[in-house]
Amino acid sequence: MKQLFFFMLFGFFSQWALASLPIQYWQTSSGARVYFVENHDLPILDVSIEFAAGSSMDIPSQSGCANLVQHMLGLGAGGLSEDQVATALADVGAQTRSHFDRDRAGIALRTLSSDRERKQALDIFARIIQSPEFPQAILLREKARIISSIKESSTKPDYIAEHELMKMLYGNHPYGFNELGEIDTLNKLQREDLLTFYRSHYVAEGAVIAIIGDVTRLEAATIAEKLTENLPLTGKTKDVPPVAIPSAEIKRLPHPAAQSHIQLAYPGLRRSDPDYFPLLVGNHILGGGGFVSRLMEEVRQHRGLAYSVYSFFSPYKEQGPFQIGLQTKKEQSEEAFSLTQQVLRDFVLNGPTEKELVASKQNIIGSFPLRIDSNSKILSFLSVIGFYQLPLTYLTDYLEAVEAVTTEQIRQAFQRRIQPDGMVAVIVGSVE
Numbered sequence: 001m002k003q004l005f006f007f008m009l010f011g012f013f014s015q016w017a018l019a020s021l022p023i024q025y026w027q028t029s030s031g032a033r034v035y036f037v038e039n040h041d042l043p044i045l046d047v048s049i050e051f052a053a054g055s056s057m058d059i060p061s062q063s064g065c066a067n068l069v070q071h072m073l074g075l076g077a078g079g080l081s082e083d084q085v086a087t088a089l090a091d092v093g094a095q096t097r098s099h100f101d102r103d104r105a106g107i108a109l110r111t112l113s114s115d116r117e118r119k120q121a122l123d124i125f126a127r128i129i130q131s132p133e134f135p136q137a138i139l140l141r142e143k144a145r146i147i148s149s150i151k152e153s154s155t156k157p158d159y160i161a162e163h164e165l166m167k168m169l170y171g172n173h174p175y176g177f178n179e180l181g182e183i184d185t186l187n188k189l190q191r192e193d194l195l196t197f198y199r200s201h202y203v204a205e206g207a208v209i210a211i212i213g214d215v216t217r218l219e220a221a222t223i224a225e226k227l228t229e230n231l232p233l234t235g236k237t238k239d240v241p242p243v244a245i246p247s248a249e250i251k252r253l254p255h256p257a258a259q260s261h262i263q264l265a266y267p268g269l270r271r272s273d274p275d276y277f278p279l280l281v282g283n284h285i286l287g288g289g290g291f292v293s294r295l296m297e298e299v300r301q302h303r304g305l306a307y308s309v310y311s312f313f314s315p316y317k318e319q320g321p322f323q324i325g326l327q328t329k330k331e332q333s334e335e336a337f338s339l340t341q342q343v344l345r346d347f348v349l350n351g352p353t354e355k356e357l358v359a360s361k362q363n364i365i366g367s368f369p370l371r372i373d374s375n376s377k378i379l380s381f382l383s384v385i386g387f388y389q390l391p392l393t394y395l396t397d398y399l400e401a402v403e404a405v406t407t408e409q410i411r412q413a414f415q416r417r418i419q420p421d422g423m424v425a426v427i428v429g430s431v432e
Contacts, residue, residue, distance in 0.1 A: 203235035
């Protein structure tokens with residue numbers, strides 16, 4: 001009865017919260033998709049625009065170009081210098097933030113919704129999106145910064161493990177590219193390369209605009225038109241190819257660090273995968289639920305082999321990685337690695353218990369209201385819904401889908417998607 005009451009209570013609360021978030025959808029005259037939530041509770045407007053311009057759009061000889069383009073959007077645009085852009089935004093208390101991953105590249109704006117502040121902030125935002133200048137001096141400076149960051153990171157065991165793991169997992173697939181790029185390719189990038197990438201991928205067709213805040217539908221439509229009116233209608237965005245299953249492999253790399261960094265991976269799931277929710281809930285039980293997860297219980301609590309151990313799925317257009325990671329003392333790295341593999345094998349073979357499932361659902365559903373308790377968080381959801389063309393009812397469907405998952409669905413989904421003995425793995429700081 002307590003469990004039933006819990007689900008009824010959170011079901012009611014979540015439905016009440018989501019009822020105030022009706023998502024409106026339309027397309028601009030140039031073909032961009034717009035997702036809008038009207039909310040007049042605060043005098044604030046949040047706007048984002050995203051493009052299919054993530055690192056998977058790079059070519060091997062220009063790895064890092066996509067990230068550099070996105071990074072430099074606001075560093076000189078529309079006749080304004082980097083300092084002038086920053087000053088004009090600060091003058092009205094506006095802020096921008098960026099998003100970049102394998103699939104997507106975008107930028108978001110937060111501003112007051114009052115006329116003067118909103119008008120000035122949106123004018124600067126439109127220049128950033130539609131008229132970036134990629135000044136040569138700034139380009140040289142930012143290339144040097146990124147290269148310096150890569151050089152520094154490349155000495156750290158966690159970076160080494162992640163970098164090697166993605167190469168093993170994806171091979172020549174675009175998802176295997178380092179999002180920051182490689183030092184040799186970054187060194188060769190020229191301003192014209194950035195301009196070519198920008199003109200090819202920052203186009204109205206396929207662009208996703210998310211808007212939430214203190215404006216009307218008519219005002220939101222005007223904003224969306226203004227942000228895309230000077231973008232090219234179409235470009236040269238390519239489809240991401242399917243992901244191949246890699247050959248099972250374990251690499252042991254020496255490193256002077258006191259601890260071994262262990263990572264395992266396997267091609268996971270697409271954002272539109274029919275097994276999305278069984279895998280989401282199942283992973284929460286396996287390694288995504290912190291101290292209540294099975295990996296944490298077995299590897300840390302029972303054996304004391306690691307301070308933390310975790311697992312996660314990263315869904316993309318194609319199969320993003322399913323990863324498990326932990327750190328442990330060098331002398332016990334092989335034992336910790338072997339136990340982690342065994343816990344995964346047992347989970348894939350037998351699935352979770354009913355008790356684990358109930359606790360996981362309570363945790364996911366109970367924390368969900370915190371994921372939509374601000375305009376900026378909702379904006380991120382709108383961007384995901386728009387980019388991956390998920391149903392407008394996705395936020396409501398999310399809770400219902402989690403509640404509907406069964407232990408058998410989880411077991412079958414993991415058996416379909418994850419082959420424990422077929423994973424790639426890296427141990428950085430292995431015992432020599």
